[in-house]
Amino acid sequence: METQIKEALTETLNALDRLLGLFRVERMLHLIIGVVGFILLVYAIVLLLNNKEVNTTLLVALFGSSGLITVSSARITYFFNKAFKLVEDIIHSLITGGKK
Numbered sequence: 759m760e761t762q763i764k765e766a767l768t769e770t771l772n773a774l775d776r777l778l779g780l781f782r783v784e785r786m787l788h789l790i791i792g793v794v795g796f797i798l799l800v801y802a803i804v805l806l807l808n809n810k811e812v813n814t815t816l817l818v819a820l821f822g823s824s825g826l827i828t829v830s831s832a833r834i835t836y837f838f839n840k841a842f843k844l845v846e847d848i849i850h851s852l853i854t855g856g857k858k
Contacts, residue, residue, distance in 0.1 A: 767848075770844075784837075788829075788834050791826055791830040792830035792834075794826065795822075795827040795830065801823075
């Protein structure tokens with residue numbers, strides 16, 4: 759029984775590795791978008807401190823950059839939550855013997 763569990767866990771981790779590998783490009787893209795959003799946010803803060811006045815360009819930079827950061831971090835978190843939920847479900851089914 760233990761060898762079956764070890765084999766199942768090994769296959770699960772291999773499947774998780776393949777799953778994360780499939781979405782590696784998309785995760786990197788969201789990471790790059792998050793970094794660009796952060797740089798844009800810092801630029802908007804510098805503009806705000808230098809100009810002392812708020813205009814449309816500054817507001818677009820502030821809200822746009824914070825939106826980019828939010829969306830990219832939410833998508834990365836979603837990928838990892840789904841992947842680890844899959845592993846959790848498989849381990850739970852192995853422990854309980856497939857019973858709910």
